[in-house]
Amino acid sequence: MDFVEISQIVEQRREELKKSESLVEVIDYGAGSPNENRSSEQMRQGITLELPLASLASIGVKREKAQQIFGIFETLKPKRILELGTCCGFSSAYMSFFAPKAKIYTIEGSPNTAKVAKETHKGFGLANIEVLVGRFDKVLPELLENISPIDFAFIDGHHDKVATLDYFRAILPFMAKDGVMLFDDIAWSLGMKEAWQEILAQKKHKKSQDFGFMGALWL
Numbered sequence: 001m002d003f004v005e006i007s008q009i010v011e012q013r014r015e016e017l018k019k020s021e022s023l024v025e026v027i028d029y030g031a032g033s034p035n036e037n038r039s040s041e042q043m044r045q046g047i048t049l050e051l052p053l054a055s056l057a058s059i060g061v062k063r064e065k066a067q068q069i070f071g072i073f074e075t076l077k078p079k080r081i082l083e084l085g086t087c088c089g090f091s092s093a094y095m096s097f098f099a100p101k102a103k104i105y106t107i108e109g110s111p112n113t114a115k116v117a118k119e120t121h122k123g124f125g126l127a128n129i130e131v132l133v134g135r136f137d138k139v140l141p142e143l144l145e146n147i148s149p150i151d152f153a154f155i156d157g158h159h160d161k162v163a164t165l166d167y168f169r170a171i172l173p174f175m176a177k178d179g180v181m182l183f184d185d186i187a188w189s190l191g192m193k194e195a196w197q198e199i200l201a202q203k204k205h206k207k208s209q210d211f212g213f214m215g216a217l218w219l
């Protein structure tokens, strides 16, 4: 399947979910909105919200970002993929279509959201994605030990400066020698802009690319 066919299939599921009138109870361990300034304790405890499924389905990687990931995969050909932030399962579905032989591990803190993602994957018949339910900082230590070396890591949740730098430091030692780390929403807030600059300043990469909203590091 080429990129256009894949994006048509994935975006069709998004359009179906966007027509839904149901509400989903979600636990949000993330940073909320750019100026919300949630405390680390609020993010650790999580905030319970009831959200329309239609709004949840609007979140995440769509055609343009998917195409950038597709471009990276064409040369990287990743076999082990880690994603922080599953949401409704769209980005993991894209990655699964792009790399059908890879194993994808994706973490989602909100159990009901993870359920929607699993339905997305099942509906597409994608069997190479494992959705792990829990807070990133709780799931990562054991997962990283078990799945390394990671060829591609996509950090797409908890857009907080300190948290993003913590995830970078935690994941880096488990990356493959020539792996790629991709950070979404590097311009989402002042904190995320600073986190991206600090990550670049650590010079752990051979090459970096700023896609505007996403930043990639080739290690």
Ligand SMILES: C[S@@+](CC[C@H](N)C(=O)[O-])C[C@H]1O[C@@H](n2cnc3c(N)ncnc32)[C@H](O)[C@@H]1O
Residues within 6 Å of the ligand: 027, 028, 029, 030, 031, 059, 060, 061, 062, 084, 085, 086, 087, 088, 089, 090, 091, 092, 107, 108, 109, 110, 113, 134, 135, 136, 137, 156, 157, 158, 159
């Ligand atoms: C931007 S969405 C992910 C979108 C998805 N990657 C896509 O493109 O389809 C971020 C997700 O990360 C989850 N999340 C945020 N902070 C988290 C944390 N600290 N632990 C676990 N999950 C978290 C949220 O519940 C949300 O579903």
